[in-house]
Amino acid sequence: MSQGEPGIELDTSLGYMLKAASSALHSAMEAVLKPMGMTITHYSCLELLAQRPGLSNSELARGTFVTRQSMNVLLQALERQGLVVRAAQAPVGRALPTELTAAGRRQLRAASAAVRRVEQDMLAGLDPADQDRMRRLLTACITALSGPPASAD
């Protein structure tokens, strides 16, 4: 109980609070998506495809923060369910462009509305200026973590 910190002070640790907030959001999203038969990654994939049609498996994986192997499993399921379609041949390289089907867009519509409500609930106590501050702060954290991968000493 002297010299260097004894550990991470959980009550004020931003790392811990970030995990807590993310966990709370995850649970809340799960709660609204589950009744629709969707997982969070499932929804995220559809949302990403709606905004950026033609993304490949690897690009979708990066955008949803899972490995390309996991996304591959998911995409195969979504394709079987008729929610997305993948090009049979790669226009360039090996990347196969993926797009939503009408059924996919329909399923996404309901899910997207529910998720938007969850996000609005989360931000209920924050005014527009607060939300801008939060964007700036989160962006700074993401940038800092993505940059220097090797800071060991």
Next chain:
Amino acid sequence: MSQGEPGIELDTSLGYMLKAASSALHSAMEAVLKPMGMTITHYSCLELLAQRPGLSNSELARGTFVTRQSMNVLLQALERQGLVVRAAQAPVGRALPTELTAAGRRQLRAASAAVRRVEQDMLAGLDPADQDRMRRLLTACITALSGPPASAD
């Protein structure tokens, strides 16, 4: 045509940014803990026990954002490894108080230092005032999400 994200709705969604930040932190922590043979939940459990000795399995689960079933499996492994000890009998109710062993504290020390470095890297661009703002904002989000939902577990 990989790296680099064109400006889309997702880039301003605080839900998405929160997930991105959490994912980046998760990866960074994983990268430093893996060489030590620890997972994030493993480390989190030890850190929590160091600050709140005597926590029960269910309390540890809540503090690390996993189910009590998952924590039970982890605790059994940690006990086999001699990192924690659990009371043989419950002093009251069914909750079994858990505490770190000397070996557990030793392993935690190295891990905690590494994690602290990761957290400091993440906050490198934020001054103390920014960090206070971030605490307030995250707390507001957590509170807002923990209140309304009326789902059972």
Next chain:
DNA sequence: CACGATATGTCAGACTACTGACATGAGTCA
């Protein structure tokens, strides 16, 4: 042109965390 480096798609196995289910201990209330 050949070679290596990089990026992608995909299959297979392993692991982590989750859901479901049941038993036990403590508190509440009629």
Next chain:
DNA sequence: TGACTCATGTCAGTAGTCTGACATATCGTG
């Protein structure tokens, strides 16, 4: 006292994600 409710510990099965491995396609460099 007995019934009800809630929290806890634990076992079993399931689901989602990960790591490892391999084949293929493009680009840069010599």
